[in-house]
Amino acid sequence: MAKQLLGKEVAAALNEKIKANVEGLKAKGINPTLGIVRVGERPDDLSYERGATKRCDTLGVAVEKFLLPVDVTQEELMATIDKVNEDENIHGVLIFRPLPKHLDEAAVIKALKPEKDVDGITDGSMVGVFAGTKQGFPPCTPQACMEILDHYGIDCTGKKAVVVGRSLVVGKPAAMMLIKKNATVTICHTRTKDMPSVTREADIVIVAAGRAGVVNESYVAPGQVVIDVGINVNDEGKLCGDVKYDTVEPVVDAITPVPGGVGAVTTSVLVGHVVEAAMRTVE
């Protein structure tokens, strides 16, 4: 039976570190604050906002909300971005996307200061991930994968890591972060030939294919660590990952469940970024 890599354990450990950092900041008179920019009332956004707000509350991080009507003009939205950029009391900013179609999302992203970009969406943050520098912040999901590896003491140096998926939000940044951890990294995608033969050679497999159950027992081998980034709803209406858990789990050494894996870590990563952003202002 594989070891379960549990998101809540990783999040709990992260939360302890974050709390200690928040205390350190408050002792210096700094109140770490997340600014949330939301346009409209999309249920997914509201749900994520509730989770993030709750996590911020628990960890002593303030939340300031900038709620705009679904028909907000570009000018009003840009003015809001200027406001959060200029407000020294807001350390990190989360902008819900996609924005309604009448808005120029690229211009909004371009306007946000990378040093407040705790969600890793600006050019500055992307270059930080690509170059392996501390410019901006990496997107929360791939970093959550790294936090899981770190928490469970899985050293990547010299290991073979395979990333399934080449998206800009997960696959590519995850690959760059694994390279920084000295893994030999292979990126697979829909055009890869005989993917099972590639993934079976890995020590660590990060699956961000975006399709339910695409990685089955033929893709894995004993001794492997499998991190499942997928969040899908199956035919029975249940949450499931990109990995066929029931048949893969008996083969491998360690695996993240869905739900309860990567997804349970991302909010803590986000709040950790806000606190880190606040700490960088006094460095």
Place this chain on the structure above:
Amino acid sequence: MAKQLLGKEVAAALNEKIKANVEGLKAKGINPTLGIVRVGERPDDLSYERGATKRCDTLGVAVEKFLLPVDVTQEELMATIDKVNEDENIHGVLIFRPLPKHLDEAAVIKALKPEKDVDGITDGSMVGVFAGTKQGFPPCTPQACMEILDHYGIDCTGKKAVVVGRSLVVGKPAAMMLIKKNATVTICHTRTKDMPSVTREADIVIVAAGRAGVVNESYVAPGQVVIDVGINVNDEGKLCGDVKYDTVEPVVDAITPVPGGVGAVTTSVLVGHVVEAAMRTVE
């Protein structure tokens, strides 16, 4: 005997395309122009400048030089960057680096407009490479590798490509460009264990290790295409690549020589970028 992938053949084909594009631009009254910003008189810079200027001349691209003394102030240099940014008659800019130590190179790079960044050094260009979009321009050396593959009809889709080296100027961008070409890409580096076992599995190997002769016959297998990015000087004072040509060439299917391989293509790529930058202004 392996097929030699000759840089001069690739450059000749690129030059024909560039010339046609230059004619098209001139018919519209646009005179594609490269701005060169050079601080001091470093021999390497002068040598590259001569090559680039000559190539521009041959292809009908103008060159405007901004030559600054080695003790130029940051303010003067930044004013020069502003000037080339604002000058509509300059389409691409090459800044020689590293700059003298008293100058803030990061600030200079940040100031340059990505749309004129024909050498791929700005954040905007890097994000373009990482995201696979047409923002800015990729660095010339990894693109020269892709031009060689394209010229010789080597399709990457579904192929296994291994990049040796994880630098920000060659290894990482080459990997991103190969992913865009639908290859399954592995990035190796100094911390990779048993690198020969990894590179032997590849269909295409791009070597950017930065060390003479590090890839020998044990790293390769029949049927492979090997692109050698290295430029080193060996004990006898001769130019040589990162690949041990004499012992690797008899094993593989196709290989670039050094000199005469990748290095012979980069100047044409640079000039091609200037012309592309000029074309983008009228799109």
